[in-house]
Amino acid sequence: MTTRRFVVSITTASDGSATAYSPYLSGRVSALHYIKTDFADGVDFTITAEATGETIWTQSDVNAATVVRPRAATHSTAGVASLYASGGTAVNDLIRLGRDRVKIVIASGGNAKTGAFHIVVED
Helix, strand or coil, X not given: CCEEEEEEEXXXXXXXXXXXXXXXXXXXEEEEEEEECCCCCCEEEEEEECCCCCEEEEEEEECCCXXXXXXXXXXXXXXXXXXXXXXXXXXXXXXXXXXXXXXXXXXXXXXCCEEEEEEEEEC
16 A cells, blocks of 8 residues: 655635645545644635545634544445444545545635645555
8 A cells, every 4th residue: 555645735815715726636535634834723624525526624713733534424335324233323434536636725714824735645
């Protein structure tokens, strides 16, 4: 298994918004690292797969650098959510990309502020 890291640096517009894209990626998204440079406290992220719109990470009011390891709910071949039998808790698995870009949308980031995201993908 090969693990690769892609860095997406972002600078916001005067209204605190920005949209940026990773290069085309294929593999399992194992982690996203938010590296705070000087985005305003309370920045909001919406991170999705560009082609499908699948949510990878959304979070509001972020104040500090952080790492997430996103997972998605799984389903049976009948389209029914897979659950642990006793607790009804969703069964989650790594999010997979197939020649897709990660779309990062920033809101409330401050005027001309910067930050970066490290996307870790496993083949």
